[in-house]
Amino acid sequence: MAVDTMTASPALVDESVPVRYAKAGAVFAALGLFVLIVAFAVVGGDDTTLVRFDRTLTDAEWAMPTTVVMAILGALTAAAGAWMLAGVPKRRFKLVSAIAVTAFVFSLLIWAYSQPGTVFRAESILAGALFLSLPYLFGALSGVVCERSGVINIGIEGQFLMGAFTGVLVANITGNVYAGMVGAMVAGLLSTMLLALLATKYQVNQVVVGVILNLLALGFTSFMYDQLKKAEGLNSAFSIPTISWGPLADIPVIGPVLFNQKIFVYIGLVLVAVVWFLLYRTRWGLRTRAVGEHPAAADSMGVNVNRLRYWNVTLAGLISGFGGAWFTIANSLAFSKNMTAGLGFVALAVMIVGRWNPLGVLAGALIFGFTTQVARDLDASGGSVVPGEFLQMLPYAVTLVVVAGLIGKAKAPAADGVPYNPGDK
C-alpha cells in the first residue's frame, strides 16, 4: 500500500482567487440599474406596498415605501453584478447570484404590489403557493422514481390527464371522493405499466413512447369527455374538505399555510419524505439507484435490472396518477379537455431543477407554486402594472434564471433512458 501514500492529488484551480464573470455580472448590473430606474422614475414617491396577514391577524397591516425598498434591493442586485464584473472568488459565485436573483425578484414583487388597491396578502399567497406546487411535486416525484431506475418518463402529462379524468369518473360512479383518488392512482399505474413494458421488455425508445402515451391520453380523455357529456352525473365536480388543525391553524403565517389545507398537501409532503427515505436508506433504493446509474454492475450482483425497472416505473404511476386527481378533485372541478395544460412537462423541469432528489424537487416545486400563485393573484386583482400575460410567464422565466444561473449543469443518472440487455458492459 506504499504506493497510495505517495500519490498526490492533481492540482485544483484555486477557488478563492477572484474570477471575472463578465456575462452574469453585466446581466445582474443591468437588472439592478433597471430596478433603480423604475424605483425613482416610474414609481411615485408616495406609493406604498401593503402587506397583510389576511387570515389570522386581519386588522394589522404594514406599509412600506415602495421607492426606498426597491432602491435598496436594486442597489443590492447592481452591487452583486459589479462585484462579479470586478472578480469574485469562485466558491462565492453561487451565493452572490442567489442574493442578486432574490433581491431582483423581491423588488419586482414590491413594485407589482405598489398599485393602489393591491395588497400582498401574505398568508393566502403562501398557502396558495404550497397548494399550487402539488402537481409539480407529484409529477416530479414520479419522474424521480422512474429516472433513478433509468427509465425516462416523459409521459407524466398523460398520466395526469388519465388520473384527473378517472378520478372524477370513479368518484361519480361510487359517490365517494376517496374512491375517486384511488381510481386516479390506478389509472396512472395502468399508463406507466404500458411505458414500463415497452421500455424494458421491448426496449422501445423511451422518449418516443412517452410522447405517444401523452397523445394517447389526450385523445382518449377528450373523446371520453364528449361521451360523458351525454350522460348525466358522470362528470360532476366533487370537493374534499379542508382539514383544519384547530388552534394550530390560528398561528400567524404557518397556521394558514401548514395547518389549514386539503389532504393532498399532507400526502404530498409526506411523500417527499417517504420517497427520499426509500431511495437513500433502503435496499430497494440502493438497488434502484444502482440500476439507474450502472445497470451492468447491478446485474453482476444478481439484481434483475429489467424487473426492477418495470415495477418501479409501474408504481411511479400511482404517484403521477394521484397528481392527476389534484386537477379535478383537489380543485373541486369537473374534468375538461386538456385541463393539465402542460404542467406534466413543467414537472419534468422541476425534477431536473431538483436534481433527481426528492428534497430538491420539493424546493423546485415550491418556487414554481409561488410564482404561479403570485401571477394569479396579481392578475385577479387587476391593478397590476405588469400585464397578465407577462405574469403567466413568470414561473418559466424564474425557471430559466434558476436553472441557468444557480443550478448549473445537472447530472442525470448515468443510465437514464438507456435500455439494458443482460450481458451489456
Next chain:
Amino acid sequence: MRLELKGLTKKFGSFTADDDIDLVVEPGQIHAVLGENGAGKSTLMNMLYGILAPTSGEILIDGEPVTFEGPGDAIAAGIGMVHQHFKLVGPFSVADNVQLGREHTQGLGVLSAKAARKAVLDVSEEYGLKLDPDAICEDLPVGVQQRVEIVKALSGPKTELLILDEPTAVLTPAEITELLQIMRNLAAAGTSILFISHKLKEVQAVADTVTVIRRGKVVAELEPTASEAEMASAMVGRAVTLQVDKTPAEPGEARLEIEGLTVVSDAGVKVLDGLELTVHSGEIVGLAGVEGNGQTELARSILGLIKPDEGRIAIDGKDVHGASPAHRIADGLGYIPEDRGRDGVITEFSVAENLVLNQYRDAPFARRGAVNAGAVRKRAVDSIAEFDIRTQSPEEPVSALSGGNAQKVIIAREFSRPRRLLVAAQPTRGVDVGASQFIHSRLVAERDTGTGVLLISSELDEIYALADRIAVIYNGRIVGEVAPDTPRAVIGRLMVGADIAGADDTAPAPDDADQTDEEANGGDR
C-alpha cells in the same frame, strides 16, 4: 472448490464463440486462461458467472452439475468475479458497492450502514486489502477500485472461486505486483482462482497451470515454466517474435513543441498543468504514465479537439493556436486515437468509407462534391492488401471486424498520406499479439521516414519496445524524461509521482519507499 467444465459450448447464431471447452480448476490453484482478444475467454467466464447460458456442455462444482440462471446463482454457489470493465457504481460508496445485491438490513429492507461498513472492514482485514468503506468509488484511483472489486467478489456468502478477467489491464507496475501477491495469498488460503489474461509475464509469475484457447477451442495445456515464445505461438497459432527490430534514432528538427500547456476540466481540475514536451523528426517519444494523468487531454489538445486554457502548441515550428483539427490534419498531423470506437472509426460505415475519412473531400475520392466510388474502392482494395486487414470485403461495416483489424483500418488511413507528425495513443490496445507486432513495425518504419512520433501508451512493454526517449506523465505534468534503457523500477516510481532523486522525501517513511522499490522491481519479471 473444484470446478470442472465439460464440453462447454456457446454459439451466437452461426458463430461459435466457445467450442467444447474442457477445463479443471483444483482447490487453491491459480489456473490461467490465456488467449488473444476474441478467442472466447470472456464468453467462457460469462457462462461461468451465469451472465450467458451455455448452448451445450456442463459446469460441475465439486463433482455436482450446476446451472446458473443469473449471476445471483453463481454468487450463491461460491463464485466471485472481478470484471475487466469494473462493475462499480461510481457515485456509491465502497460499502454500498460491496453490499449491492446482498444488502445488510436492519429489517423491513432498511439499510444498516454500520453493518455494511463493518463487513467491508472485516473482509479487507482478513485478506489484507486496505479500503476506506466510506470513500466514493469514482474518486478512487483504478488500482483501489480494483481492490474494491476483489473485496466485493470475496464478500459473497462463501466465495471459493475467484474469476479475474484481465485484471492488470489498467494497473501500474507496482499495482500489478501487489495484485499478483494478493492472488498468491488467496490461493494459499484455499481460494481457487481463474486468471484470464493475455499478458505472458504475469501468467508465468503466478499461474499453477495454463490453458491456452484460440478461436474458442482449447489448443494447449502448458506449465507456467513454458517460455514466453511457446505461450505466444500457442495463442497466435504460429511462431511470433516479441522483439521489434529497430536501428538507433536519428532525431532531426523539432516537429512538436509544447510549452506550458494547461487544460482545466469542467470540475476545475488542472488535467494538464504546464506540460512541456518536444518531439523531433525521426524519433519515437514514448509517453509513459498511468491512465487518467492527462494523456487523453494532451492527445486531444494536439489534434485541436480541446482548446487549451494556457500554453502553446507548435507543429512543425508553426503555432497552431486557433487552427481547426481539419487544418492540422491537412498540414500533416496523423492521429491514432485511444478510443477506437468513439474517435477512430465510424463503426456503421464500411471499411472502404472509413479508409478515406480524412481525405473524402480531396481528389480523387471526391469530384465536384460527389464521392467517386471507384477511387474509394480502389484505395480500399490496396490498403486491405498492404495492411493485411482481414475483412470479407471493402463494403463490410467496421463493426464486423475484430479489434485488431479495426485498428489496422485506422493505421492504414493515417499512413496513406504524407505526415510530419504522428500521435499514436494506445495503438495496440485490445489488439492481439500478431497484429500488435505488425503495428509496432509500421510505427518504427514511420519513424525511419523522418516522421516525429509521439507514442502514448499505458503498457510499459510497448514503450520499451518502441521508444527512443521516454517521457513520464503524472498529474498533467511531465515528471521525467529518461533514456529507453532506464530500469522499470525508476519509471514505475515516476509514474506514481515519486521523484527519482527525492523519493525518500515524498514517501512518508523510508520503509515504505523501500517496499515500493521492491515491488516495482518485482514487476520487471
